[in-house]
Amino acid sequence: MTGLNRRVFLQSLVAAAAVPAIPGALSQAVAMSRPPRAQYNGPWAQVPKILSAIKLPSIPARDFNLKEFGATGEGEDASAFFAAAIEASRKAGGGRVVVPAGKYRTGPIHLVSNTELHVAEGAEVHFIPEPERYLPAVKTRWEGMEMMGYSPLIYAHKAENVALTGKGLIDGGADCDTWWPWKGANTKCDNSSNEGDTQHAARAKLMEEMEAGVPVADRHYAEESFLRPPLVQFYECKNVLIEGVTLENSPFWVIHPVLCEGVTVRGVTTRSHGPNSDGCDPESCKNVLIEDCLFDNGDDCIAIKSGRNADGRRVNVPTENVVVRNCQMRDGHGGLVLGSEISGGVRNVFLEDCVMSSPHLERGLRIKTNAMRGGNIHDIYVRNLTIGQVKDVIVINFFYEEGDKGDFDPNVYNIQVENLVCKQANRAFQIRGFERAPIRGLQISNSRIDQAGSLGVIEEVTGLTVNNVTINGQAFKPG
Template sequence: MPLLNRRQFTGLVSATAVAPLLTGCQSWVGPTNQSATADSNGWLSADDIKQVTALPNIAKQDFPVEAYGAVADGQADCSAAISLAIAACSQAGGGRVVCAQGVYRTGPVHLKSNVELHVAKGAELSFYTDPSRYLPAVFTRWEGMEMMGYSPLVYAYGQDNIALTGGGILNGNADADTWWPWKGKHSERDWNYYPEQDQKPARMALFAQAEAGDPVASRQYADGSFLRPSFVQFYSCNRVLIEGVTVTQAPFWLLHPVLCEDVTVRGVTCHSHGPNSDGCDPESCNRVVIEDCIFDTGDDCIAIKSGRNNDGRRINKPCENILIQNCTMRAGHGGIVMGSEISGGVRNLHARHCVMSSPELERAIRIKTNASRGGVIEHIRYQDIKVGVVRDAVVVNFYYEEGPDGDFMPTVKDVEIQGLSVQQAKQAFVLRGFPDNPVSGLTMANCEIFQAESMGVIENVSQIQLQSVSVNGKLLDAGQFTSA
């Protein structure tokens, strides 16, 4: 059977429709942007990424959901009306499906090519929390592994030219009683725990199937599996825009573009403090711009990903040509993060002019991987990152979860941090390589950590270059990064 690619799918992907096609799925093939330019080393600059990342072109005609039966009173079920409006918009060649004012109760929203879902200021999409509303299962990626699972709350597969815009709110209504308890017990969180609803058995079964290379169609993890869906997931789509909305109370990851080309996330507020409430997780995407956003999350603010372990290597698609700029990070496990599902690699990322600060921000710059993930992380540039309060300033950790137990050593190289300013940290650094595979290829210039309780943890580090880098007013030299 030929390799599966996004052109083989039109419309929504259900378990019934996709099962016969997925058996032979081995890798993803997507279009390339021939207009991109590169520097003398073959890498796109930050400005080039901004210039060549294509935006959707949406027809200038509106389809108010009220015209299809929606009642925005916070009580009526608007699911059918929103679906009808999207279908009519698509059939008419595209345009905006508009939620103008009030609270629209809904189940999952599935977008189609050339359609912009516009949630205006003063409007709220309020999603039901009954899991049965998110069936039938769809083709999705969960913690870096492909499976058939609950539909994301906003979903599109294999669509072109789509957008989610406006000044309104998308509320997943997840809380200590709904969605979040599926995470299982957690000593530091206060969501409820129901043993019969713990995700752990299904999670471990999915890991085992992915490692064994089982066909994706056989990985059925919807009803009864308790694997929470992403909030917004656009899978294998081209020319995607998410702009202006506030996304809150998510079951799982908030914004999750997967295997997409030309993604722009602009002026979005991500606010959710539940388990695994990552803000924006581009996974195996090419040409991504994330700018002017606010992140206040229960997990990583931005996490760049490319598949987990065997599944990531099977698909073998890096996340590349990424620009992150002018964003604000508050609470979170990490500000700008790579990993941990990183087996396909990350290359050519530029992060600049960002501000981070919160007593609940655990790390500012974070790379997390291990010897089961593998993958190559290369040509990473941080410039002008201003941090107020944080626990750990700079983290490169090869011991995340499985640590050295694996046959796929991580590679991190050509990472430059310029103009990092940190006012207050508990630890300046957490740099943990393996004895036979140390952290290397890190360059820091014109960086200052004004107050740090300690230098932190430095294990198995080599080939660090420093220029005008100080902690607590004292200049550092590379010798101080010799393994303790």
């Protein structure tokens, strides 16, 4: 259907009978309802090309076992041993720093080119939650703004061929006594408040300096600023691999590649339920594969980003050519999310064969932006998505946070969703564009929502195409 230029409020359809809750893991019957994988033709023909452009890191075949540098794996502070092993790898031209079974406490770990940090099965790396250890400040990007801030817990800058692998556990050490209270009042920590040591003042000042064009080197936001670091951040890197590890209790976002080219995130579990505990946030990255992962988070599971407001437009690097497949999403604010730091744009995103479900999953697919962030967001393709329980199925919102208060209208077009099956939702749609800048070319086909409390809202969309879509057992015909 085309020509939805006016505001359209869809009628509510409440299920006649109570709907039983579906647990986070989908039943076999639901999982089996997914259609077989389609062929890579049409727009999807780009997927093999993207995958062929992604290069795994080339790591020299030599190992640097942490115990050979003095570590015992008995819970000691192993910071010096990590640093020594990584330095030995650097001097040798690269290799694999092996963390054998055992328990290791440490401060920040800075990786270098041609080096893999391998956390073996049975190994536990626990980061020490003492902020002074994450100094001196490094160049980082925080909520889409560049600054000099606390070091991410695992960090690499301008490295090529860098990896984090293994079946071990990496614990960021954050909880409601350390790191998370800096958020201020939040739903994760009942004892936190808006008073005292919180991020609010520094966050506001950083936004002011960003808009004023203060050079990044002069934006000092480490000690006493209370801006929490991410658990893993690879910044301006090439050929990145994160595989197999379990990542828990992050101070902030869990996996955050920034300005990277060639990123593979495979077989990873992120389990962090603190404030802003996004699972994986590729930001201003090119050629990204996220596959076979489990996301169980306190915020978005996957959030594709490209910088906030003036910084996003100044750097002006979109995230593009992203493939997400065979992933599971449980708790989170959203399963696949684009935004909200999206001023540099996002394009060519392909999600297929994923499963989402949780009583605490708020949205299945979500695009969030506003008139201050703007962004060119287009060519987003989703297919073969199974959702068990979710609050909202599809959300495209131009009124996120600041809403219609800026001069940078979002440009969102060509969003295609096919073969989506949802068992239970509170609301099918929350889709709101601007009258002056409507969402264009939203296509939904061969999909069904078995039980929805309401259809929700579609507002300011042109080129809405619906084909073979049912909601509550009835053909969906927007009008």
